[in-house]
Amino acid sequence: GQNIDQPTEMTATEGAIVQINCTYQTSGFNGLFWYQQHAGEAPTFLSYNVLDGLEEKGRFSSFLSRSKGYSYLLLKELQMKDSASYLCAVRENEGGATNKLIFGTGTLLAVQP
Amino acid sequence: DAEITQSPRHKITETGRQVTLACHQTWNHNNMFWYRQDLGHGLRLIHYSYGVHDTNKGEVSDGYSVSRSNTEDLPLTLESAASSQTSVYFCASSEFPSGGPSNEQFFGPGTRLTVL
Numbered sequence: 001g002q003n004i005d006q007p008t009e010m011t012a013t014e015g016a017i018v019q020i021n022c023t024y025q026t027s028g029f030n031g032l033f034w035y036q037q038h039a040g041e042a043p044t045f046l047s048y049n050v051l052d053g054l055e056e057k058g059r060f061s062s063f064l065s066r067s068k069g070y071s072y073l074l075l076k077e078l079q080m081k082d083s084a085s086y087l088c089a090v091r092e093n094e095g096g097a098t099n100k101l102i103f104g105t106g107t108l109l110a111v112q113p
Numbered sequence: 114d115a116e117i118t119q120s121p122r123h124k125i126t127e128t129g130r131q132v133t134l135a136c137h138q139t140w141n142h143n144n145m146f147w148y149r150q151d152l153g154h155g156l157r158l159i160h161y162s163y164g165v166h167d168t169n170k171g172e173v174s175d176g177y178s179v180s181r182s183n184t185e186d187l188p189l190t191l192e193s194a195a196s197s198q199t200s201v202y203f204c205a206s207s208e209f210p211s212g213g214p215s216n217e218q219f220f221g222p223g224t225r226l227t228v229l
Contacts, residue, residue: 033217042203042222048215099144099207099216105155
């Protein structure tokens with residue numbers, strides 16, 4: 001089965017950098033996703049990693065180490081609007097149809113002035 | 114613009130009643146998913162479908178059913194609503210097999226269901 005762990009809450013200061021970690025255990029791995037979810041809204045896709053290394057998208061970067069079962073999401077130049085929950089999700093490898101996601105419980109990030 | 118919609122957005126019902134939540138997407142995606150989101154549990158998969166007439170159970174499927182009669186819709190039915198099914202329900206869709214390497218899921222706005 002799958003097990004995904006991430007911190008429940010984090011606090012950071014506007015303009016700073018914050019790193020949100022995610023560790024996972026899986027019987028079959030076919031990619032790791034990060035989603036952002038503002039309170040009362042739907043999750044929205046942020047990033048995807050399937051190979052080891054860093055993927056950069058503007059202020060957001062995501063890193064993956066498959067051998068360690070570890071990923072992090074790095075948010076730079078924090079803005080107040082970055083206050084949200086950040087969800088780590090692993091895609092299971094089911095052979096031909098490989099699109100089922102298992103989500104962690106999410107990390108609630110509060111950005112303070 | 115293509116989109117994914119859910120209805121109703123809010124629903125209050127009584128224990129024992131049958132409830133159906135609608136999910137409609139206009140992207141022509143093959144894959145559709147239903148999740149529930151509760152504090153302390155995150156998003157948990159209820160049922161999913163990889164195409165017309167295909168349905169599969171997720172990790173929390175007891176008390177729920179789905180049917181897929183066309184590409185656009187995947188309604189979720191609670192056969193006999195229970196208070197434990199009070200939750201926020203999200204529908205999602207993704208394109209397979211041609212969605213690119215990430216093939217990310219796109220989420221609907223959610224339905225807040227209260228069972229009294």
